[in-house]
Amino acid sequence: MAPTPAREPRRRGRPGYDQDAVLAAAVRLFNERGYDYTSMFDIAVALGITKSSVYHHISGKEQLLQMAMDRALDGLFEAADEVRALDVPARERLEQLIRRSVLVLSERFEYVTVLLRVRGNTEAEQHALARRREFDVVVTELVKQAQAEGGVRPDIEPATAARLLLGMVNSLTEWYRPRPGGADAIADAVTALAFEGLHTISPGRTPPDRH
Template sequence: MTQAATTGRKAAPTTHSGRGRPGYGRGDVIRIAVDEFNTRGYEATSMGALATRLGVSKSAIYHHVTSKEEILVEATDRALEALNGVVQEAEELEGTARDRLAVVIGGSTRVLCENPGYVTLLLRLRGNTEVELEIMERRRQVTRKLIDYVREAQEEGVVRPDLDAGLVGRLVFGMINSIVEWYRPDGELTPEAFSEITPSLVFRGLEAK
């Protein structure tokens, strides 16, 4: 798969304050590690390889993080918290199930466009450890909520009742998730503009006649 993170292969040290080696903040280490995980694969990336990428000694990294697992949890938390924020926005919306479904579709698109590297890492997990399994379950909870909104919209008569809600939900998220393969933040469409297009395209195929 094509690496979709926005960070480049060479990282310039910043002057972020915080614990650890001067010149690198914890956020820098997390961001660059995500890029390495998406390029090499999480399992294949060692702390030594990360140190080489950063241009520091291996021991220097441990001033910022204790392990690869800690980086994985913090990075995927960023993506999951953003997605859960979209679900929460839909839950609090005073509108129809179609409105809530549109919020989740559009909001998920925006989250992916704003955090491509972090979402890519989330999507590539294979459940090889207990921590990965827990993260994947949190990801599935978001999918299940989308499926619930599809069912509610079917009951309202605005989404085709002949379609399986579970299939629809997974296909919709499959389409959104594929954006990481080609979207570029410096392209023509902003994340906000993109988030308005996706629901419109989806509903053209889902709406009951």
């Protein structure tokens, strides 16, 4: 399968390019040393510009965090919208949403990493956590619908299934490093494990005995 082309990050405000560059540098530092241990001065140094030049584009660290979290969450909700429009059974939409979540994570790796480390210390972080929970609900509802249609096994609680699926996807920020063409391969592995399982033949779910 051809690798999905990386999406162009949306540009905000007038001095688009510079704001994106500031954001990218900030997010790298947030992930390396932690949000609390990154100052606007550090961000300026990383970019080789003055602190006041940074403030020309950005109101402060909080805005950078907010933009990073939005970029991750917007990607996930765009994927949810695309999947909602597909005219296929819920089980396939669920599988597509998990696959696309892996691709969003791979394309927006640093932004998703920032998002997943947020613990809710500020109002903006609380808002981001609320949007994450909203996304959990989207996945939970798809599991429910797929169970009702008979496409997903009924013996796993929908919210638990959703959390385990997203837990597996989100774990990528801990060990996966994006590389060209790698996203589809890892999405294949995630969906194969999640939907077909690791067993060579799934015991107890083979078709009825023919005798």
